[in-house]
Amino acid sequence: MKTTIILLTIILTFVLGTTHSATITCDLIATPYGNTLATNILRNASTHHTKTSCLGNTDQNKRITVQGQVEALYEDSFKDIPKLREIEIVDATLKEIQPGTFKDLPRLKSVSLEDTNLRELKSGTFVNLETSLLYLGRNSISVLREGAFQNLWNLRELSLESNDLRELKRGVFGNVSLGIFSLGNNSISTIEAGTFAEVSGRDKFGIGLSLFKNDIEEIDASVFDNKDIVSLDLGNNSISVLRPGDLRNLPKLSSISLSGNKLREVPEGVFSGSKITSVVLSCNEISFIAGGAFDDMKDLYFVDVSNNRVKEWSNNWFRGVESRLSIIFSYNSIEAIPADAFKNVPESSSLDLDHNRIQDIPDGAFGGMKGLRRLVLSYNKIRTWKSDLMRNVQVATFVDLRGNEIGCPEGGANSLVPGAKMVILDNCRGKGFKFT
Structure with missing residues (x-):
């Protein structure tokens, strides 16, 4: 059988103390027929005193960077480098990772496989590792086999962003503990119930799950069923309907983004009564928000409904909210403000x-x-402003009234809201305008 030769460039970095490092580059030759990468490093490199310099018995931290024509990684590829801490494979022709590639590396903390031709992760690819960072973004991964990620207890971050994933199935992630879980910028339209059932938070901060820029059409409570998810980004999907109870199986959820979807209304029972502190609903098609949509959200502090089609402001919103709020309804179609x-x-x-x-x-x-703290009413169609409209209201920073049809009063801009630190009005400074 004719042996195909593949050229590799491997850069190993040894951190010397805390102030400087040395980098040694070894040009190596490996065959694709099962010989381990580490063995080929020792056998074939003829320069740089490879055995003592690149893989020597040292207590220094090690990092391997692989680039170029590397089409496969094999079982035990790194077995002769037990003190390896970081592996980076980037801009390579990598198409296959055999199960067992990363085993027996007790000090391995970071694996980065990005910008390769990798299309599939087999069962057992990432199993029983101490790794804390696992970056698999910007590849061509479209298939995740059952058991691809198993028994990973120390992950801080797992990223599968910018691949070609279309579905997620139960069993792919088993006994995985992590902090940040990134699945954004794929084409995911189907997520099987229980997919996240065996994913837990790494620490008290819980899980931040990102699924932005996919093709998800609904929030299915049987899919989003995890007691440790605290942050959920579903921005830029195709979600058109919110239903009461959609988030009922996310008891610790604190922050949710649904920006850039196709929502038209927000009913009661989706967010109300929850522990959520931040809700982002910007850039949808929302024209109606139920009066009780944000009821009894005691810890709510941020609501962004900008760039929608809301026409009416309801004086029933935010009942039972106790914390200081930042409310953003910019770029809507609100025509009138009711009493109270x-x-x-x-x-x-x-x-x-x-x-x-x-x-x-x-x-x-x-x-x-x-x-x-702040009131921004700029670029509306307000014609008149009575000086006693906010007579009992103190504004800590400013009131912005630019872009309206309000004339400059004799007493200057600040006379419009005496309790404000500053009032901003077109072509109106004059008496009473103050900056301190």
Whole structure:
């Protein structure tokens, strides 16, 4: 049988103390017929005193970087480098990783396989490893076999971003403990129930799960069923409907992003009563939000509904919210503000209502409110502003009224909101305008 020769370039970096390092480059030859990479390093490298310099018995940390024509990694490829800590394979022609490639490396902390031709991860590829960082992004992976990731207890981050995944099946991730789980920028449209059942949080901070920029059409409670997920990014998918109870199996969820989907309304029972602190609903098609959509969310502090089609502000929103809020409704179609509009908004909150169609703010709109951190009403169609509209409201930073039809009062911009540190109004400084 004719032997095919593959040229490799392996860079091994030895960290010397904490102030400097030395890099040794070895040009090596390996065959694709089962000889281990480490063995070929020792047998075939004829320069640089490979055995003592590249793989010598040293207590120094080691890092291997492989680039170029490397089409496969074999079982025990790294067995003769037991003190190896980092493996980086980037910009290579890698197509296959055989199960067992990374076994018996007790000090291995980081594996990075990016920008390769890898299309499949076989069962047993990443099993019983002490690795804390596993980067598998920007490849061509479309198939994850059952058991591809098993018994990984120390992962801080697992990234499969920017591959060609279309589905996720139960059993791929078994007994995996991690902090950040990135599956964004794929083409995932199907996730089998229980896919994340054997994934747990690495520490008290829980799991941050990212599935942004895929083709997911719904939030299925049988899929998103994990007590350790604290952050969920579903931005830029194709979700068109939110249903009461969709998030019921995520008891620790604190932050959710649904930006860039196809949502048209937000009913009660999706977020209300939960422990969620941050909700991002920007860049959808939302025209209706139920009055009780954000009820009893005691810890809620951030809501972004910008770039939607909301026409009416409800004075029933945010009942039972206790923490200071940052509310962003910029770039909507709100035309009117009702009386007692902000009665449920906690003191020292911020309100961004710029780039809407608000024409009038009635007396009593700020009734019951004592203080705001910021109020942005710029680029609406407000024609008049009564000086006593916010007479009892203290604004810690500024009120922005630019881009409206409000004339400059005799007393200057700041006379419009006496309790504000600063009021910004087109071509209106004059008496009373202050910066301190």
